[in-house]
Amino acid sequence: MNASRRDFIQKFALSATVLPMLSSVSAAPALQYLEQKDGPVLRVALMGLGGYAQRVAEAMQSCKRAKITGLISGTPSKLKEWGDKYKVPETSRYNYDNFDKIKDNPEIDAVYVITPNALHHDQVIRVAAAGKHAICEKPLAISAKEGQEMVDACAKANVKLLIGYRMRFEPNTLEVVRLRETGEMGKIKFFQGQTGFVAGDPSQWRLNKALAGGGSMMDIGIYAINGARYMIGEDPIWVSAQETKTDPVKFKEGVDETIQFEMGFPSGAVASCLSSYNINHLDRFFLSGDKGFAEMWPSTGYGPIKGRTHKGDIGKPHTIHQTTQMDAMASIILDGTKPHLPVDGIVGVQDLKIIEAIYASCKTGKRQTLDLG
The missing domain is CATH 3.30.360.10 (Dihydrodipicolinate Reductase; domain 2)
Structure with a gap:
């Protein structure tokens, strides 16, 4: 694809408009979002290199269990800029037309979909078909029907589908949950x-x-x-x-x-x-x-x-939410751990x-x- 992501979005929007409009503290120990373990690193391709993806990418530089190994974008200049910055080789850079080829890339375990809401459905299903785990930004889709189709596709492909509900790993939030659970x-x-x-x-x-x-x-x-x-x-x-x-x-x-x-x-x-x-x-x-x-x-x-x-x-203490989230998701995918608050x-x-x-x-x-x- 030669068009930029903006062109891609504009074309999608233009075609869609001809259709009908659719949608202190206690002495008890703090609740841990999950047990951090040493182990393999989750190799992640970021899809959609916009503002929030930039925040995720910077946060992932501090991750112990996750790293960026792939990039997917409709903007060639972004693929080069991000590829050079995060040391992602050209062989692991894709556009929206050819990213199905990640199926043959052993350096990618999961794809983090960070694109406009209406694109999540098709993109996650393609990720699942490629045999890779999917991490999707919220909302999961633009309808419950589409969301269920994504869940079903990932289950059929035997890959995990996780959502970027970062607050479900945040320490202050989990302390309130603990206080409620302990009565x-x-x-x-x-x-x-x-x-x-x-x-x-x-x-x-x-x-x-x-x-x-x-x-x-x-x-x-x-x-x-x-x-x-x-x-x-x-x-x-x-x-x-x-x-x-x-x-x-x-x-x-x-x-x-x-x-x-x-x-x-x-x-x-x-x-x-x-x-x-x-x-x-x-x-x-x-x-x-x-x-x-x-x-x-x-x-x-x-x-x-x-x-x-x-x-x-x-x-x-304050934590960088996306760092905590991605380390936690690595443990979920690679170790089979279950977070206290589910993000599936x-x-x-x-x-x-x-x-x-x-x-x-x-x-x-x-x-x-x-x-x-």
């Missing part, structure tokens, strides 16, 4: 998740329904959904939501600007959440039980993550089912019952 907060009654920022460039792919599958919910609101699930320790059984749109020019049909949503859980706990592409300073989790509370602010940014409980400051494709499909129910509630004005399977 130190008592019966959990309430969770609040505020997630959002002002989206900039109106021409970016994240504001294109065909490429993003939606708006703020698919990008930032998914953190509140995911956070509610691991903070409360249950899966929701119903959801109710309403959308506010103040700028229909920037946030076109199918691209949500701001959504408020509530979720109910089997124990009786409730969650109240906000997802926005038009409000800054939203990055806060709050968990309340009948014996205590935990607050994280910031809660999902790149860090440092800060938190306090009814006992005082959590104070876990099934979790991603469940989050997409919740998002679809939120959109349905916004459209109908009615509470939606959830069956996450």
Whole structure:
């Protein structure tokens, strides 16, 4: 492919527009995300060399169990620049047309797909067909149906499908989970998740329904959904939501600007959440039980993550999230270890089912019952 990634995305978006619009601290030991072991290194090809991939690549320079051994991009200049910088030979550099050839490259164990949401489905399935493990950025896909197809394809190929849910390895987050699991907060009654920022460039792919599958919910609101699930320790059984749109020019049909949503859980706990592409300073989790509370602010940014409980400051050391995530994923893939909080494709499909129910509630004005399977 001679076209740049931008051209590739623009062509995809153009073809899609002719179709109908689619989606302190306790004395007890800290919870460990997994036991780090010495062992083989996971050899990873990065697909989609954009801004977040750059963050991942820099973080991986500090990994003990993972390294960059392949690159996939539609931009030849990026392949050369990144290849030279990270010492990836030309034989392990691919474009979007020929990356199926990774099947014959023994220097690649897994591919980290970091492309626009609508591309994840086909790309992960091609990765699986090539016999490589897939790591996919969130959201897994633009629909639960597509997500399940990805899960099935990876299972059929006997490769793992993991999602870049980096907060599920973050030390302060896991300390709150530990406090909840040990009963130190008592019966959990309430969770609040505020997630959002002002989206900039109106021409970016994240504001294109065909490429993003939606708006703020698919990008930032998914953190509140995911956070509610691991903070409360249950899966929701119903959801109710309403959308506010103040700028229909920037946030076109199918691209949500701001959504408020509530979720109910089997124990009786409730969650109240906000997802926005038009409000800054939203990055806060709050968990309340009948014996205590935990607050994280910031809660999902790149860090440092800060938190306090009814006992005082959590104070876990800051880690580079992507470094921790990739070392953990290497252990999952190579050692068969199980993280305390799962990051497999099934979790991603469940989050997409919740998002679809939120959109349905916004459209109908009615509470939606959830069956996450």
